[in-house]
Amino acid sequence: MTAGSGGKTKATESGGKNDDHASRFGASLVASGVAEFVTLPIDAAKVRLQVQHNAKAGGVALRYAGMLDCMVKIQREEGSQALWRGLAPALVRQCLYTSASLVLYEPIRDSIVGVTGGLGDDGGATYMQRLLSGGTAGAISISIFNWTEVLKTRMQTSSTRVSVFSIASQVMKQDGILGFWAGLKPNVIRTFLVNAAELGTYDHAKQSLIPVVGDNAVAHLGASSLSGVCSALVSTPSDVIKTRLMNAAGQSAGDRYTGIFDAIRCIVRDEGVSALYKGFVPICTRKVAWCSSFFLLYEQLRSALNY
Numbered sequence: 311m312t313a314g315s316g317g318k319t320k321a322t323e324s325g326g327k328n329d330d331h332a333s334r335f336g337a338s339l340v341a342s343g344v345a346e347f348v349t350l351p352i353d354a355a356k357v358r359l360q361v362q363h364n365a366k367a368g369g370v371a372l373r374y375a376g377m378l379d380c381m382v383k384i385q386r387e388e389g390s391q392a393l394w395r396g397l398a399p400a401l402v403r404q405c406l407y408t409s410a411s412l413v414l415y416e417p418i419r420d421s422i423v424g425v426t427g428g429l430g431d432d433g434g435a436t437y438m439q440r441l442l443s444g445g446t447a448g449a450i451s452i453s454i455f456n457w458t459e460v461l462k463t464r465m466q467t468s469s470t471r472v473s474v475f476s477i478a479s480q481v482m483k484q485d486g487i488l489g490f491w492a493g494l495k496p497n498v499i500r501t502f503l504v505n506a507a508e509l510g511t512y513d514h515a516k517q518s519l520i521p522v523v524g525d526n527a528v529a530h531l532g533a534s535s536l537s538g539v540c541s542a543l544v545s546t547p548s549d550v551i552k553t554r555l556m557n558a559a560g561q562s563a564g565d566r567y568t569g570i571f572d573a574i575r576c577i578v579r580d581e582g583v584s585a586l587y588k589g590f591v592p593i594c595t596r597k598v599a600w601c602s603s604f605f606l607l608y609e610q611l612r613s614a615l616n617y
Contacts, residue, residue, distance in 0.1 A: 331413035334416075335409045338609035342408040346602035349596045351393035353400070355380040356592035357466040361551045377592040388469065396465035398474050403458030408604075410451040411444075411505060441510035448505030455492035456497055460466045463556040483615055493555035496570050500548035507544045508601060511537040527606060534605035538598035546593050547586040550577070 355377045374380035384392050394458045422439050429436045435443070452459070464477045481489040491540055515533035523529050551573045568575035577585050 333612060333615040334412045334479055335617055337608050338409040338412040339405050340611055341577060341604045341608035342404045343401055344607055345600045346404040347394075347397070348603055349600045350400055351381060352377070352397060352592050352596035352599065354384065354393050354466050355594065356555055356589040359465060359589040359592065360385070360550050361467055361557050376579065377595065380592075391471075395468070395471070395543075399458045399461035403455055403462060403493045406458070407448075407455045408450045408570075410454065411447045414447040414450060415443055415509070418446050435508055437514050440508040440513050444503035444509030446504035448501040452501040453494065454495055456494050458550075459497060460490050460492055460556050463553060467557050479486040493552045494550040496548050496555060496573075498520060500545050503548065504541050507541040508537045511540045512601070512605065527609075530605050530609050531602055534601040535598050537605075538601035541601070541616045542590065542594035542597045546590050547591060550586055550588055 312574060314349050330574065359374055359377065365418050374383060379391065419439065421441055423435050427437065428439075430432050461474055461477050465474070467471060468477075478490075481492075485492065499586075512533045513538045514528055519529040521534050523532075551570060553575055554577065555567055555570075565574060574586070583587075
């Protein structure tokens, strides 16, 4: 995901007088790391829920009844540390990807405004321009760091304790270097939607709240919570497909999908349309928690760095 300061003019959108790529990267690096650590157990439950197949399709009872049931069973059967399985690649993924997105966002936004024109006399970005800028920045960033997502997903779906290096070795042995970019297409689509929804909604909601409550934590919390809900709504189907493709990459040929459309067809045929929103509750819960944690800390850090 990405974040912008949300001002209405180019000057205010760029932050304080000392705002630069380094301050945005640094603030995002710390904020994304903290948010990822706090919310990773919810993500672990989401991944487990998404990869379990429908009882009607497999003829067996579902192992997990829901998010809380999944988290309780993981903790009881595998230990508390299992809820943070995949932490290393998750931190690497989120810190690098989010920070890169953040550095890319403003130059992309300014370029789009320069080509298509801004809003009013001050030349500020429109809501649609922010959506496009955020989505583009996220898509570029995740294309580079998709390998971290693959490692995280494989570690989270494993019922035994495994190291990053053993998973990486397994991926390389089974699928070669391209295995680290398994599920890239749905991941890029998902990331574009996530970044567009989160950033566009956050900026728009924040600017609407500031005249009412001021530019403070209340405005940041309200805007970030709404952005998390919107992000979950648009991203869950692609997130389900991405998780299935990444997890299937290490399985036998008969259990694999040939691509995005084959995955959609098989999931809908075997499990119903509702399966595309499998794990929505933990996704939405985590999105709201993640966005709130990230934006609150990011805004404070960026403000401190841009004295």
